[in-house]
Amino acid sequence: MPAGHNPWAAPAPSTAHQHPWAAPSPAVPPTFGAPQPGEQLPREPLSIAAIGAAGMLLSPVALGLSALALRRHRRRPARGRSLAVAAATIAVAQLGVAAVAVPVALSWEHGDETTVASEQLPPETDPPEVDPADDAPDDDGKAPAEEWQDWHDETDPDRPTATGPVLSVLLSPGECFRPYEGVLGEEDEEVEVVELAELVACDAPHSAEAFGYVGLLAPGAEWPGREALNDLAFQACDTMVAPYVLDMWKLTSPEGDVVVNAYLPLQEDWEKAGHRDVVCFLESPEADNSLTSGLRGDPATYDHTQRYYLRLTHGMETAVLSYPYDATLARLGEWADRIADEAEAQSVQLRGSVWDSRPAQVGALQLADARDAEAAYWREVAAAPDEDTFHDRLEDTDAWDEAVSYEAAFREVIGLPSEW
16 A cells, blocks of 8 residues: 555546547537526516507407417516516406496497487387386386487476566576566556566466477578468477376366467568567466466376377377468368378377287277278378368368377276277
8 A cells, every 4th residue: 555545535536538539528508598698688678568568548459469378488588578468457447448448338329319209109110118117116006207208308307497578589498487577668557578487386377388499491591471380389389298197187177278389580580680580388278377287298197008008199180280270271280190190100100019908908909990091081081182172081080089089098907098
């Protein structure tokens, strides 16, 4: 044993060279896509595109791009993963906001749309079934007024209830009034001033109630003449009566029928001041203060079946009311033909509706038969060869009277007032 050699000491590292014919040590290959020393990770372009789409509010595009970007991040390292996550988060939030905001905006838009016009079912369509169970009544058994807001002009609760003299052209629907009797002249003579009206509460005695406001012709149009102006005004006013009162039978009484009237612009105001507006109003039979309540209908006082029937009758009621002011034979014939058309349309709807009781169903079929007979009567009136014959045929009211009796019976069955 050589001197100084410890047998238990660790062997010294070998300094021998590798054999020149030995196989070289295998080199470890670099990981695919891994950065080499000193090299920076690339940025994933889809992450950048996703965050850009989210910023442009293209939520579906941003969500798709972020999903692709995250998938590519799992396959190989790259910068921008946080951008893809942020884009996906923003896109989901945008879609959630849109899912809530769009239905709210649409319901708000449709809820604000109101018109004062009767929705008459066209004759060629099948009328809907009448089922009071679908009406969602209030505690008192009546349906909420909102159901008819598309054809009924509700009173503004914030509108002040003023009384006293006001210009007739400034009257608004629902305001009750009587002719203003002012003191004019040196002799303090009481005279009626047609340009003024005295506003009163509708539960106080009054002679009239405004129900519509019409603009006639375009600005700059020439004065059409008093007769033509009356015809235009009353044809327009007549169409608004039924949607305003809802039940036209309220306008009849043993003392006489409430009539349609209007305040029209004078020729001087038409030509110099450009007035084209007409105020339509309902007036007591003798133009006295015999009215003691408002005439505007309240849909909440009717159930579903009653409202459906009243809406069904408005076409014919309006046609009967629109007697031509300029009553030439041709226009009288058109008026009678229009009533016949509406009577036939009402008959179709009465037959096609499913009423809520057997007595109502039987009464509707009987009224439909009466309307068919009434339509034939109006066709005969319309075909009169001259005005004398027209009026002679018009006075033969047997078919009309029979239809009224059947209508009264049907109204009683469904709970509407039946006194004519």
